[in-house]
Amino acid sequence: MNIFTGNAVSGITLAMLASIASHAFAEDITFVSQGGAYQEAQTKAILEPAAKKLGLTLKQDSSPKAYPIIKTQVQSGKVTWDVVDLPTGDCIRGVEEGLFEKLDLALIPNAAQLPAELKDDYSVGYISYSTVLAYRTDAFDEDSAPKTWADFWDTKKYPGQRSLRNLPRPTLEIALLADGVPADKLYPMDVERAFRKLEEIKPEIATWWTSGGQSAQLISDGEVDMIQAWNGRISAVQEAGAPVAFDYNQGILETNSLCVLKGTPHKEAAMKFVNEAIDAKLQAALPMIIDYGPLNPEAFKNGVIPDERAAKLPSSPQNMSRQALLSAKWWASEEGVKAEERWLSFVQKK
Amino acid sequence: MSNAYLVKPLAEAGGQSRPPLPNQAALAREERREHASMLLLLAPALVMVAVLLILPLCWLTFQSVQSEEGFTLANYLRIFNEPIYWDTFALTFKISFLVTVLSIIMGFPIAYAASRLHGFWANLVLICVILPFWTSVLVRSYAWLVLLQRRGLVNQTLIDMGIIDQPLNLMHNTTGTVIGTLHVMLPFMVLPLYAVMKKIPQDLLQASESLGARPFYTFRRVFLPMAAPGIMAGSILVFVICLGFFITPELLGGGRTILVSMLVQRNVELYHAWGAASAVGLILLLVVFMIFWGVNRFIPIERILGAR
Numbered sequence: 006m007n008i009f010t011g012n013a014v015s016g017i018t019l020a021m022l023a024s025i026a027s028h029a030f031a032e033d034i035t036f037v038s039q040g041g042a043y044q045e046a047q048t049k050a051i052l053e054p055a056a057k058k059l060g061l062t063l064k065q066d067s068s069p070k071a072y073p074i075i076k077t078q079v080q081s082g083k084v085t086w087d088v089v090d091l092p093t094g095d096c097i098r099g100v101e102e103g104l105f106e107k108l109d110l111a112l113i114p115n116a117a118q119l120p121a122e123l124k125d126d127y128s129v130g131y132i133s134y135s136t137v138l139a140y141r142t143d144a145f146d147e148d149s150a151p152k153t154w155a156d157f158w159d160t161k162k163y164p165g166q167r168s169l170r171n172l173p174r175p176t177l178e179i180a181l182l183a184d185g186v187p188a189d190k191l192y193p194m195d196v197e198r199a200f201r202k203l204e205e206i207k208p209e210i211a212t213w214w215t216s217g218g219q220s221a222q223l224i225s226d227g228e229v230d231m232i233q234a235w236n237g238r239i240s241a242v243q244e245a246g247a248p249v250a251f252d253y254n255q256g257i258l259e260t261n262s263l264c265v266l267k268g269t270p271h272k273e274a275a276m277k278f279v280n281e282a283i284d285a286k287l288q289a290a291l292p293m294i295i296d297y298g299p300l301n302p303e304a305f306k307n308g309v310i311p312d313e314r315a316a317k318l319p320s321s322p323q324n325m326s327r328q329a330l331l332s333a334k335w336w337a338s339e340e341g342v343k344a345e346e347r348w349l350s351f352v353q354k355k
Numbered sequence: 356m357s358n359a360y361l362v363k364p365l366a367e368a369g370g371q372s373r374p375p376l377p378n379q380a381a382l383a384r385e386e387r388r389e390h391a392s393m394l395l396l397l398a399p400a401l402v403m404v405a406v407l408l409i410l411p412l413c414w415l416t417f418q419s420v421q422s423e424e425g426f427t428l429a430n431y432l433r434i435f436n437e438p439i440y441w442d443t444f445a446l447t448f449k450i451s452f453l454v455t456v457l458s459i460i461m462g463f464p465i466a467y468a469a470s471r472l473h474g475f476w477a478n479l480v481l482i483c484v485i486l487p488f489w490t491s492v493l494v495r496s497y498a499w500l501v502l503l504q505r506r507g508l509v510n511q512t513l514i515d516m517g518i519i520d521q522p523l524n525l526m527h528n529t530t531g532t533v534i535g536t537l538h539v540m541l542p543f544m545v546l547p548l549y550a551v552m553k554k555i556p557q558d559l560l561q562a563s564e565s566l567g568a569r570p571f572y573t574f575r576r577v578f579l580p581m582a583a584p585g586i587m588a589g590s591i592l593v594f595v596i597c598l599g600f601f602i603t604p605e606l607l608g609g610g611r612t613i614l615v616s617m618l619v620q621r622n623v624e625l626y627h628a629w630g631a632a633s634a635v636g637l638i639l640l641l642v643v644f645m646i647f648w649g650v651n652r653f654i655p656i657e658r659i660l661g662a663r
Contacts, residue, residue: 166505171610211505212527213610228504345625350439353446353613 031062032274038090040067042295047090050290055281061274072099075266079104084268087275088282093262094333096128101337105264112276115283118303122330128262129283130300132291135258135319135328136175139239139251141165144230151231153255154183158202160209165230167206168223171213173348174341175257175331176203179233182255188329196344200351213352224249236319237296256328258319260300292318412640419633430634440618440635444642447614450529450604451597454536455590458544461537462589463582466548470555481549488542496606499535500526503607527609535603543596544589551585587654595643615639 036052038044044067056063066086068074072095078084091099099105105127110116116129123130138157140150144165151163157179160167170176177199178191184202186195211229214220220234225247239251263282265275281287288299289309298320304310305321315321319328335341419430434440469480487495502508503525510522525531555578563573601616608614613621615635622632 211524211609215605215610219606222500226504227506342625349613349618349621350437350442352611353439353442 031060032271033064034061034271034274034278035064035066035085035087036090036278037066037068037071037086037088039069039071043297046291046295046297050294051282051287054287054290055278055284058281059274059277061278071095075099075104076102079267082268084266084270086266087269087271088278089264089266090131090261091128091264092333093128093130093260094337096262096264097125097334097337099264100125100127104267106267106269106272106275108265108279109273109276112273113280113283115280115285115301118285118301119283120302123260123300124262128264129279131261131263131283132297133258133260133300133320134297135236135253135256135324136170136179136233137236137239137251137253137256138231139224139234139249140231141224141227141229142248142250143227147250150250152252154179155185157231157233158183158206160206163231166211166228167209168212168214168220168229168232169206169210170220170233171215171348171352173344174336175259176233177344178257178329178331179255180206182329188255191329192332192335193340194335194344196340196347200347203351207351240296240317253319253324254327256319256324257331258325258328259331260333298324415629415633415637418630419637421630427630430631431638433631434634434638443613443615443618444639446529446612447598450532450536450612450614451594453533454540454597455544455594457533457537458540458593459586459590462541462544462548463586465541466545466552466585469545469549470552484542484545487538492539492602495538496535496603499531499538499603499607503531503534526607527611529608529612531607531609532604532612535607536597536600539600539603540593540597543592547588547592548582548585551588552582555581584654587650591647591650594646598639598643 034056038047044065048065052063052065071086071089071091075086075089076099078086096105107126108116108129113129116124119130138151138154142150145151145163149163151157151159156163157167169179177194177196180199180202181191181195182188183206184198186198212223214223214232217235217238220232221238221242223229224232224234224239225242225245234251236251236253236256239249242249263279265272265279269275283301285299285301285303285307286309288301289304289307291297291299292310292314296318298318299305300320302320302322305315310318310321316323318324336345420426420428422429465480465484469477469484472480500507504510505522507525509525510519513519514522525534559577559581560573563577564570568576599616600614601620604612604614605617619632619635622635623629625631
């Protein structure tokens with residue numbers, strides 16, 4: 006009897022100790038992104054493998070508008086989020102407002118694989134998407150299709166209904182490209198010139214779209230013959246069987262970056278997690294599930310992404326060089342905000 | 356509501372010289388008790404209005420004059436200085452007015468038919484009005500999109516019939532916005548009109564005719580004046596709801612038909628501050644109050660709402 010109880014007790018004690026130990030060592034990390042299919046794809050390709058490798062307990066949250074929540078958390082000192090995936094512009098704005106930790110590059114060696122324009126002291130590039138020129142293949146055959154933004158502006162040679170996004174970003178960049186500004190000379194932006202160019206095409210614009218879903222509907226129903234749209238939306242429309250084509254030529258590349266919240270109790274784990282999230286191997290798994298381009302260039306060199314898939318991604322080396330990189334920094338500046346203010350009166354005025 | 360009418364004549368009849376009747380105190384007590392119980396019944400509604408309407412409005416007002424540096428009128432100055440705000444308010448009122456007038460023109464015959472028909476047919480007309488009312492605004496706006504777009508049903512049919520060569524621009528503009536909004540608003544016009552018309556006695560119209568009035572004269576001098584409160588009630592409902600409309604203009608307006616509600620949303624996105632948007636909302640609310648006040652001077656609101 007005695008021996009039995011003794012064994013049972015020590016067994017329970019051991020089990021308790023073990024569970025305490027595993028709790029103590031498996032640190033939590035909370036990752037936040039925009040939700041939906043995008044976050045699901047990340048979870049499978051990047052987040053879960055990264056947490057497993059680091060022995061972290063992964064928690065997730067999602068918010069399409071995370072910025073105000075981050076601000077509230079940091080300012081109230083109750084930080085529950087650790088690593089956030091944000092549009093790069095939000096990262097830049099957050100640095101000015103003191104919301105993010107400076108990245109500890111000793112813990113993030115993978116950051117060295119990214120080119121300088123895709124990172125700064127507080128954030129590192131994560132994924133990318135592109136705004137491209139898409140057209141109906143039943144309105145134009147491949148040889149006579151509009152291929153540049155100058156073609157989009159040429160209503161004589163390329164007749165048909167057109168649609169642009171109802172926001173200046175990156176529509177102003179597009180106008181400048183149409184006006185002949187080289188892709189690497191877009192910034193600091195000549196806002197005056199961009200709006201002047203837009204006035205030219207304004208009477209020819211059938212509709213100014215506001216949501217990505219709307220842009221997809223416009224081109225897939227044939228409501229317009231050519232449109233400015235995101236590559237992921239067009240791929241989805243193509244998969245659904247609509248006669249639509251696009252090319253990355255003169256696309257405007259935008260990025261999301263990762264930042265670490267200021268005052269997180271898991272700072273070191275968060276830095277290590279960022280390092281894994283931009284690991285070339287994990288990054289390469291993402292575009293196999295969803296139409297976003299990994300930003301670590303090494304992701305295209307490890308043989309995970311087949312060539313025909315790479316050709317369809319905005320960040321593959323062959324497509325990257327044909328596009329312009331949007332400057333989130335310029336849009337976060339005072340001039341950028343002013344350009345945004347000006348947009349509404351531009352659209353409304355006849 | 357109260358039994359004050361019982362107390363007053365008694366007190367007056369009692370005069371000043373005579374001592375108060377013994378039951379007067381009891382009556383007054385009864386009256387107070389009734390007031391208290393009325394207040395108790397009203398309490399849930401009062402609490403709801405206070406918590407869900409008055410308090411948030413105070414909060415909006417506070418936010419609209421607040422910035423990170425403290426008190427500011429910047430949000431209001433922007434509205435008065437930038438033409439975009441004026442243009443947007445003007446367009447919002449123009450579209451609301453247009454929709455209201457069109458809904459009277461279209462709603463009047465429907466309400467008339469429903470009020471003069473009986474049994475099954477009257478029900479059928481009313482069901483046709485109410486059924487779309489139960490369908491989501493979003494769904495109805497998308498349905499219009501399918502009908503009105505370039506390769507949509509309307510344009511395709513007109514082209515097939517040889518009436519037009521080029522598709523008409525039925526949406527992505529004010530036309531599309533008005534058509535879509537009108538469809539959503541029609542029940543708000545028909546239902547109050549129907550309620551008022553149903554109460555107009557047939558005898559009066561017959562009396563008018565038996566005295567030799569022609570049908571149109573009867574309509575103009577007898578029916579129309581009695582239906583007027585319904586028209587007013589419907590118009591106010593439609594106009595005010597239109598002023599804050601969002602989904603339909605957003606989907607059918609082609610991005611260039613910017614209404615006040617869209618300006619509110621845009622301000623939140625642009626300035627990342629509720630203050631700028633609050634100011635726009637408050638100005639709209641003020642304008643609506645002014646309209647009500649103006650209307651009330653000609654026709655008391657109580658009468659419009661049917662309470663006499």
